[in-house]
Amino acid sequence: MASPYEFSFTGTDSDVEETIKRVKKFGFAIVRNYVSGPLLESLDHDHGSAFSDQKNSGLDLVKGKHADNHGEVVRLNRLGMKDQYKSIYSVFSAPSMDAVSKRYVRPHDYQLNREVFLTHEVPHEKSIFPWHFDRIHYLKFYVYITDTTKENGAFEYEVASHRETFFRFNYYSLIGESVEGLPYIIPDDEIVHPYVLEGKAGDLIVFDAGGIHKGGIVSPGKIRRVARGHTNVLPFKGYDPQKPFTKSWWLKSPFNLARYFQKDVCRVMSEEMKPGGLRGNYKDH
Numbered sequence: 001m002a003s004p005y006e007f008s009f010t011g012t013d014s015d016v017e018e019t020i021k022r023v024k025k026f027g028f029a030i031v032r033n034y035v036s037g038p039l040l041e042s043l044d045h046d047h048g049s050a051f052s053d054q055k056n057s058g059l060d061l062v063k064g065k066h067a068d069n070h071g072e073v074v075r076l077n078r079l080g081m082k083d084q085y086k087s088i089y090s091v092f093s094a095p096s097m098d099a100v101s102k103r104y105v106r107p108h109d110y111q112l113n114r115e116v117f118l119t120h121e122v123p124h125e126k127s128i129f130p131w132h133f134d135r136i137h138y139l140k141f142y143v144y145i146t147d148t149t150k151e152n153g154a155f156e157y158e159v160a161s162h163r164e165t166f167f168r169f170n171y172y173s174l175i176g177e178s179v180e181g182l183p184y185i186i187p188d189d190e191i192v193h194p195y196v197l198e199g200k201a202g203d204l205i206v207f208d209a210g211g212i213h214k215g216g217i218v219s220p221g222k223i224r225r226v227a228r229g230h231t232n233v234l235p236f237k238g239y240d241p242q243k244p245f246t247k248s249w250w251l252k253s254p255f256n257l258a259r260y261f262q263k264d265v266c267r268v269m270s271e272e273m274k275p276g277g278l279r280g281n282y283k284d285h
């Protein structure tokens, strides 16, 4: 039986409604059969070529290892690859993705799939990524290129965790923690409602990367292939060091009284329950 998290792509305006409803409520939506037929074949072909081509137009930053050597990644700029990888450009420029992005981030602005990551993961005893939330806020469009089950390392999401991380991020941010420095890895035993998002080639996952998620474990003899577009929420809050007199610099400065007052005005929580509490520093993961 179909889960409440998914629906089948129809190619009509109702797809946008169905997606938004789920991403708002659960943090993610699964759109079955989003890419199919000849377009899926070209996507599969372009994904493969991107790893073997000597030169990639639109190469943004890297062609290299993905997530602790669990596989490889090609990181492309959507507009720059327009002529070389037409099918990837066309899938990640879709009006439906644009409409979903617009509805999800309004009244803020966004850059539709500014970057597209192509990944090819190989067997490893560790997860592709541990449970975490992205410190930079993206709405992501994630397409399976090949059929993917738990054995291939399917994507997993802690249902509705985007609401909790909204408060986590904003709390740290307002007491002057840098985007890079805030604790974002979540220990496995704090996960309550994980959901494994298995799918067929051409299924699309739309997710708020502010919520808690991970990549699974690729079992021996299996691989995993994904194409993933990152829609930036604007204004962009990146890892850049805080320049003097910028807004984040003021929050980190001694003038931010919230840094001194927080222990008096915030609720208490036992040491073991605090992020990083007795478990040590999250950054060591």
Ligand SMILES: O=C(O)CCC(=O)C(=O)O
Pocket: 128, 129, 134, 140, 154, 155, 156, 209, 213, 214, 215, 216, 228
């Ligand atoms: O590769 C995966 O399944 C997880 C990727 C991820 O953490 C992300 O796109 O933010």
Ligand SMILES: [Fe+2]
Pocket: 129, 132, 133, 134, 209, 213
């Ligand atoms: Fe992530």
